[in-house]
Amino acid sequence: MAVFNDGMTETAVPESAVAETDVVIVGSGPAGASMALALSRLGVKNIMLTKYRWTANTPRAHITNQRAMEFFRELGIEDQVNADATPHHMIGDTVFCTSIAGEELGRVLTWGTRPNRHADYEAASPTLNCDIPQTYLEPILVKNAMREGTLGRFSSEYLSHEQDADGVTVRVLDRVSGTEYSIRAKYLYGADGARSKVAEEIGLTYEGAMDIAGSMNITFKADIAALVEHRPSVLYWVVQPGANVGGIGTGLVRMVRPWNEWLIVWGYDINEPAPEMNEEVAKDIVRNLLGMPDLDCEITGYSLWGVNEMYATTLQKGRVFCGGDAIHRHPPSNGLGSNTSVQDSYNLAWKLASVIKGHAGPKLLETYTPERAPVAKQIVLRANKSAREFADIFAALGFDKAKNVKEMVEGVRRRKDNSAEGLATRKALTRALELKDYEFNCHGIEMGQFYRSSAVVSDGSKKPKPQRDPELYYQASTVPGSPLPHAWVGDNVNKFSTLDLCPSSQFTLITGITGEKWATAAKKVAKKMGTPLETVIIGPGRQVTDLYFDWERLREIDEDGVILVRPDKIIAWRSTSMVADPEGALRNVLSKMLDKAV
Ligand SMILES: Cc1cc2nc3c(=O)[nH]c(=O)nc-3n(C[C@H](O)[C@H](O)[C@H](O)COP(=O)(O)OP(=O)(O)OC[C@H]3O[C@@H](n4cnc5c(N)ncnc54)[C@H](O)[C@@H]3O)c2cc1C
Numbered sequence: 391m392a393v394f395n396d397g398m399t400e401t402a403v404p405e406s407a408v409a410e411t412d413v414v415i416v417g418s419g420p421a422g423a424s425m426a427l428a429l430s431r432l433g434v435k436n437i438m439l440t441k442y443r444w445t446a447n448t449p450r451a452h453i454t455n456q457r458a459m460e461f462f463r464e465l466g467i468e469d470q471v472n473a474d475a476t477p478h479h480m481i482g483d484t485v486f487c488t489s490i491a492g493e494e495l496g497r498v499l500t501w502g503t504r505p506n507r508h509a510d511y512e513a514a515s516p517t518l519n520c521d522i523p524q525t526y527l528e529p530i531l532v533k534n535a536m537r538e539g540t541l542g543r544f545s546s547e548y549l550s551h552e553q554d555a556d557g558v559t560v561r562v563l564d565r566v567s568g569t570e571y572s573i574r575a576k577y578l579y580g581a582d583g584a585r586s587k588v589a590e591e592i593g594l595t596y597e598g599a600m601d602i603a604g605s606m607n608i609t610f611k612a613d614i615a616a617l618v619e620h621r622p623s624v625l626y627w628v629v630q631p632g633a634n635v636g637g638i639g640t641g642l643v644r645m646v647r648p649w650n651e652w653l654i655v656w657g658y659d660i661n662e663p664a665p666e667m668n669e670e671v672a673k674d675i676v677r678n679l680l681g682m683p684d685l686d687c688e689i690t691g692y693s694l695w696g697v698n699e700m701y702a703t704t705l706q707k708g709r710v711f712c713g714g715d716a717i718h719r720h721p722p723s724n725g726l727g728s729n730t731s732v733q734d735s736y737n738l739a740w741k742l743a744s745v746i747k748g749h750a751g752p753k754l755l756e757t758y759t760p761e762r763a764p765v766a767k768q769i770v771l772r773a774n775k776s777a778r779e780f781a782d783i784f785a786a787l788g789f790d791k792a793k794n795v796k797e798m799v800e801g802v803r804r805r806k807d808n809s810a811e812g813l814a815t816r817k818a819l820t821r822a823l824e825l826k827d828y829e830f831n832c833h834g835i836e837m838g839q840f841y842r843s844s845a846v847v848s849d850g851s852k853k854p855k856p857q858r859d860p861e862l863y864y865q866a867s868t869v870p871g872s873p874l875p876h877a878w879v880g881d882n883v884n885k886f887s888t889l890d891l892c893p894s895s896q897f898t899l900i901t902g903i904t905g906e907k908w909a910t911a912a913k914k915v916a917k918k919m920g921t922p923l924e925t926v927i928i929g930p931g932r933q934v935t936d937l938y939f940d941w942e943r944l945r946e947i948d949e950d951g952v953i954l955v956r957p958d959k960i961i962a963w964r965s966t967s968m969v970a971d972p973e974g975a976l977r978n979v980l981s982k983m984l985d986k987a988v
Contacts, residue, residue, distance in 0.1 A: 411437045411541070412746050414560045414575040416548040416588055418445055420524065421714025421731035422581030423531035427465050428739035430538035432895060434746055437573055438532075438540050439562060441547040445532055448607060448691060449523035449646045449653055452624060453481075453501065453725030455836045456515040457873075460959070461736045463517050464894055470530050475522035476624065476648055479503065483623040484830060486783065486823065488630050488802060489681025490617050490643055495629060495783075495802075496823050497621065500830035507831055514837055514864050515876050516887030521624045523646050524728060548587060551578055553709050577742055578710045581735070584698065586716030592707035598770060600719065601696030603777075604636040604660040607653055608672045612687035614680065615649035622648070625830075628679045629783055631798040635659050638697060638721040639780030641679050651690075654679055655722075660696065667692050697721045699774045701766040705759045711738060718766040723776035724829050726769040729836070734762050740894055740957035741845070744984065749921050751985030757843035765839050772861070776829035779822075786818035827862060837864035839873065845956070846871040847963040847979045868946045874959045877940035879928055886934060888941060894957040896922035897980070902949035903929035904968070911972035919988050921980055954979065 413429055415422045418440035426438040454462075454471065462468045482503025486495040501519050502511030511518060536542045545565040552559050558578045563570050580588025584600075618626065628641035637657020644653040656675050658665050665671065672692045677685050698719035705717050713734035715727060738758050744750035784790055788801035805815040838860060840853055853869050866875035877888050892898040901908045909925035916923035928936050929949075936942055947953065950968040953961055954976070963979045965972075981988050 408559070409437070409571065409573045411435045411573060411575050413437075413577045413579060413742060414439065414558070414573050415579045415581060416440075416560075417581035417583060417714070418532055418542065418544075419528065419581060419583060419714060419731065420451065420531070420728040421716070421735050422579070423528055423535055424461065424465075424732040425579055425581060425713065425735035425739055426535035426540040426542070427467075427531055427538060428735055428894065429743065430535050430540045431465060432739065432743040433539075434739075434743045436540050437575070438535065438542045439546045439548050440542075440544055441565065443545050445528035446524045448609060448693070449525045449651075450607075450722070451524040451527070451725070451728030452521045452644070452646075453519065453729070454522050454527070455519045455725065455729045456511065456517055457837055457839075458729040458732050459517040459519060460515055460889055461732055463889070464959075465534065467530055467534050468517060470534075471522055471527065472520060474526040474530065475520035476645070478518040478520055480622045480648065481519075481521045481624045483621045484826075485618075485621055485623055485626045486629055487626060489628055489679055490614060490626055491681035492630075493802065495805075496819065497623075498823055498826050498830055500623070500625070502831060502833065504831065507833070510833055510863060513876075514833070514866065516878075516889060521645075527728070548582065550591065551588070551710065553578070558709050576709065576746060579735075579738070579742075580710065580712040580716050581714045581731070582716055584715040584719045586712055588710065589702065589712045589716045592710045592712070594702045594707070594712060594717070595704050596700050596702050597767070598698070598700035598719075600698045600700055601660060602699050602774075603638075603697035603721075604658040604664065604694065605638060605697050605721075606656050606658065606665070606667065606675075606692060606694045608656070608675060608689065609646070609651070609653050609691040610672070610676050610687045610689050611651055612676075612680075612685060613650040614652075614682075617680075618645070618649050627780075629787070629802075630678075631789070631795040633657070634781070634784045634789055636697070638723055639777040640783065643679050658694075664694055667694065697774075697777070699770060701763070701770040703763055703767075705763055705766075706755065711755075711758060713738060713762070717762070718770050720770040720773040721777045723773040724769070724832055724835065726773055726835070730765060730769050733765075733839075736894075736958050737762055744957075749919075749984065749986070753985035754845060754983070757841075757845035760843040761841040761845070768835065772828075772832070772835050776826075776832075779825050779828065782822035782825055783819065786815060786822045788815070832861055833864045834860045834862055837873070841871045841960055844985075845962065845983045846960070847983055849964050849966065866944055868944070868953050868961055868964055870961050870963050872961050874953070874955050874961055875944040877944055878937045879934040879941060880937055881935060884934075885937065889959055891926045891934065892955040892957075892959050894959075896924050896957060897962070898955045899923065899925040899952050899976075900945075900955060901925065901927055901952045903927060903932060904948075904950035905952055907950075907968060908952045908972050908976075911976055914973050915976045915980060919977070919980060919984075919986065921984065921986075923976075923980070
């Protein structure tokens with residue numbers, strides 16, 4: 391039997407029939423499930439396939455950055471994510487040590503928890519980052535997507551597809567009954583992970599290499615609260631002989647649930663035969679990284695995986711698109727994988743919805759590659775650089791020159807010496823740990839994505855010069871292509887973020903009291919073009935007022951100017967002041983970016 395999806399109900403139909411939907415999504419990971427939820431919220435029919443019986447069974451991604459949280463806020467699940475997450479204030483005391491019970495080499499306050507960085511994070515977004523294991527996040531996404539209309543098909547393997555001028559026919563294997571069936575859709579989204587079959591079939595082009603280092607995950611249960619609770623973090627990095635081989639920079643003891651569920655990431659030499667894993671080997675590695683030779687722990691899983699440094703340079707072929715790890719493959723350093731995956735989907739979902747509903751022409755879909763491929767490249771290179779930058783810690787301790795384990799141990803001890811060498815070691819270690827800000831406080835990379843494409847219309851201005859290091863610091867701007875800056879607005883009862891004013895179901899114009907003519911113009915344009923377009927006037931006595939005058943400081947336009955915000959909260963266009971013909975200006979911009987003549 392196949393099924394039809396009318397958005398609300400499933401109807402069994404004879405096997406010979408072909409199920410129909412608007413979008414087939416392959417994968418229920420962070421990319422696929424968030425695409426499903428976003429499309430369902432926008433009223434677009436979709437079927438989400440996953441070849442397994444349930445969602446992720448290992449807690450890989452955890453760090454959920456502010457951009458991803460903003461998306462979850464938009465999707466109405468921010469509270470559900472926070473309820474299952476380890477909160478922001480418990481995630482930042484990142485420790486570098488010889489083992490959990492061994493010597494501590496230093497700590498770095500991470501993910502914006504250092505007081506002098508916390509303000510940057512608070513100012514940038516209405517929501518803070520948190521730490522939620524992928525095993526907890528995916529069910530939230532899937533549950534909400536299916537509640538909103540997604541037809542989720544588990545144990546359903548994507549086999550192949552064929553596309554023509556009108557749509558895509560997707561071939562699926564039902565792994566429970568062993569039968570095959572077809573789904574006819576308008577579009578196909580391959581969110582099928584790092585070994586994406588969809589990407590391979592459409593011949594996406596890539597740069598970089600796969601399997602550049604060998605790594606393993608070991609999950610285990612052991613209550614080690616006494617050793618970690620006083621320095622609460624999600625990451626405990628273990629620097630000891632052997633830790634500089636393969637892996638993601640050094641050994642990692644990763645909190646899954648405080649303080650009794652853990653994930654170890656440990657490397658191996660990719661040029662040697664892969665280690666043979668079993669429960670005893672896994673236990674030995676756990677005991678070694680914890681520095682507790684007699685630890686009684688429960689091993690809950692282990693697997694080997696390769697570190698990749700590869701990004702796609704094209705993300706689409708006709709009616710087929712890929713997102714998530716299918717287009718960016720990199721180590722977990724900087725915690726960018728799942729975060730970027732959900733943002734790929736956020737970028738594409740409104741575009742698919744606009745084209746499917748007839749609000750935009752199909753050229754809008756061609757802006758996905760120019761907008762997201764540079765992000766894929768940026769995060770793949772950054773994550774790999776961060777993994778390599780652990781080398782400075784090893785060099786500070788003399789591991790790079792050491793001929794044997796004894797000399798490495800001596801390097802660790804040397805930092806305590808009252809000698810010129812001891813002083814040099816301490817200084818080098820401080821610098822090496824400071825460099826880790828590029829992995830753990832890399833706010834500019836997390837937040838500062840900037841798009842150039844035909845879905846952004848320039849107002850002639852350039853992206854402002856960064857006032858601080860653009861990787862470490864996010865700089866808000868309203869230059870078209872930037873994410874909408876956050877400021878608190880509201881009235882004496884309500885408080886909203888500027889981001890809350892711009893739901894993904896519409897384009898939004900933001901102006902001030904002297905810009906009210908934009909609102910009249912917008913109404914006419916929306917009617918003529920059939921484009922959902924609403925205006926928010928910020929000012930006293932209007933829908934919302936600028937509670938702390940932050941919006942005035944951030945908007946970079948006059949009060950009578952306007953900012954046009956896309957459904958994904960990216961600034962599509964702005965006018966620094968009122969123009970003679972606001973209706974003409976808006977029509978011109980929207981028809982250009984939406985590939986739709988009026
Ligand atoms: C140790 C570790 C730690 C990490 N930590 C972080 C972190 O802190 N923060 C972060 O942002 N990222 C982190 N990541 C990365 C993150 O896990 C990935 O980037 C993320 O899972 C990618 O999501 P995705 O949806 O693209 O793919 P996946 O999660 O790989 O999902 C792929 C989906 O496709 C389905 N599928 C595949 N083939 C088929 C098929 N033929 N038919 C049907 N279904 C199919 C699978 O069933 C699955 O549902 C970490 C990764 C690792 C390994």
